[in-house]
Amino acid sequence: MKITYKSDYALKTILDLALNYHNGVVTLHDLAKRLDIPVNFLEQILIALKNGGFVKSRRGKTGGYLLARHPSQIKIGEVIRLIEGSIDPIACVHRGYKGCRDLYKCVFREVWQGVESATSNIIDNVTFEDLVNKTRLAKESLMYSI
Amino acid sequence: MKITYKSDYALKTILDLALNYHNGVVTLHDLAKRLDIPVNFLEQILIALKNGGFVKSRRGKTGGYLLARHPSQIKIGEVIRLIEGSIDPIACVHRGYKGCRDLYKCVFREVWQGVESATSNIIDNVTFEDLVNKTRLAKESLMYSI
DNA sequence: ACTATCTATAGTGATATAGTAGAGTATACA
DNA sequence: TGTATACTCTACTATATCACTATAGATAGT
Ligand code: FES
Ligand code: FES
Numbered sequence: 401m402k403i404t405y406k407s408d409y410a411l412k413t414i415l416d417l418a419l420n421y422h423n424g425v426v427t428l429h430d431l432a433k434r435l436d437i438p439v440n441f442l443e444q445i446l447i448a449l450k451n452g453g454f455v456k457s458r459r460g461k462t463g464g465y466l467l468a469r470h471p472s473q474i475k476i477g478e479v480i481r482l483i484e485g486s487i488d489p490i491a492c493v494h495r496g497y498k499g500c501r502d503l504y505k506c507v508f509r510e511v512w513q514g515v516e517s518a519t520s521n522i523i524d525n526v527t528f529e530d531l532v533n534k535t536r537l538a539k540e541s542l543m544y545s546i
Numbered sequence: 547m548k549i550t551y552k553s554d555y556a557l558k559t560i561l562d563l564a565l566n567y568h569n570g571v572v573t574l575h576d577l578a579k580r581l582d583i584p585v586n587f588l589e590q591i592l593i594a595l596k597n598g599g600f601v602k603s604r605r606g607k608t609g610g611y612l613l614a615r616h617p618s619q620i621k622i623g624e625v626i627r628l629i630e631g632s633i634d635p636i637a638c639v640h641r642g643y644k645g646c647r648d649l650y651k652c653v654f655r656e657v658w659q660g661v662e663s664a665t666s667n668i669i670d671n672v673t674f675e676d677l678v679n680k681t682r683l684a685k686e687s688l689m690y691s692i
Numbered sequence: 693a694c695t696a697t698c699t700a701t702a703g704t705g706a707t708a709t710a711g712t713a714g715a716g717t718a719t720a721c722a
Numbered sequence: 723t724g725t726a727t728a729c730t731c732t733a734c735t736a737t738a739t740c741a742c743t744a745t746a747g748a749t750a751g752t
Pocket of ligand 2: 652653654655658
């Protein structure tokens with residue numbers, strides 16, 4: 401698995417929307433500014449997240465974006481899979497890798513499958529509710545330390 | 547972690563040399579032919595493996611390549627790290643990732659670290675001796691099935 | 693000397709990444 | 723009804739990485 405800027409931005413965007421879950425919509429402009437992401441790039445990411453069923457949008461003057469589901473119902477693995485397409489360390493685990501002529505007899509294959517399932521085990525067990533709580537805890541302990 | 551052709555080829559090369567551990571040297575040409583890797587490309591990989599201390603070479607007419615260590619002393623993780631440079635799912639786990647301005651407070655960081663250590667746990671526990679045994683077993687069961 | 697081998701470095705086409713740019717659509721509200 | 727403010731969609735581009743390719747040279751055995 402490789403996390404690109406695109407999926408990094410997507411995850412931070414969902415987290416921001418999760419932190420604002422009870423505050424109505426958040427505009428593209430606000431998200432871009434807070435997360436320091438180029439507006440036009442974030443735009444494309446939000447369309448993908450919308451098509452993936454993670455966010456909803458409201459158009460017009462009072463428009464903006466909001467989560468389509470409760471933060472506890474979104475796992476970071478789902479978002480990564482949508483943006484990155486797959487989780488494999490090597491393309492042949494899933495298919496379409498030319499080097500994999502001898503798939504059925506390649507002794508490395510089960511290593512790659514092991515890596516994939518270990519990775520899934522982690523990213524499919526973290527929800528955005530977990531991350532919201534962690535963020536709030538971090539903010540709190542920061543306040544006490546000042 | 548992302549396995550490219552280069553590291554895939556490197557691993558298969560080391561495995562081939564491990565299978566021939568008691569047969570003296572293997573030439574670049576033979577390796578390239580058996581593994582179906584472009585000669586000039588494999589050449590570069592072998593230089594890297596040599597500089598990494600995994601293989602040794604003999605020049606001249608009776609030259610070729612051989613393992614620098616016993617197959618039981620080479621873990622696949624070491625080879626991957628040499629060729630790929632790192633194992634991180636995201637560059638910022640290790641350093642030099644621009645998106646990581648807010649490293650110290652990013653709540654995703656420990657997820658990425660978890661993925662990295664789970665991956666290490668797998669690839670640092672498989673030696674080429676293991677793979678040699680697995681290859682021989684597979685070949686054996688294939689013979690019985692015919 | 694000759695030839696089979698390894699060594700070293702430069703170049704190249706294809707694809708992916710991380711954006712930019714700009715025209716178009718929908719909605720609230722004055 | 724007009725217009726400001728938002729979202730939508732498509733096309734383009736610069737840079738880097740990947741997977742080679744090409745070529746000139748060094749070394750060792752016969
Ligand atoms: S060639 Fe596909 S797993 Fe080895
Ligand atoms: S920005 Fe580096 S771990 Fe999140």
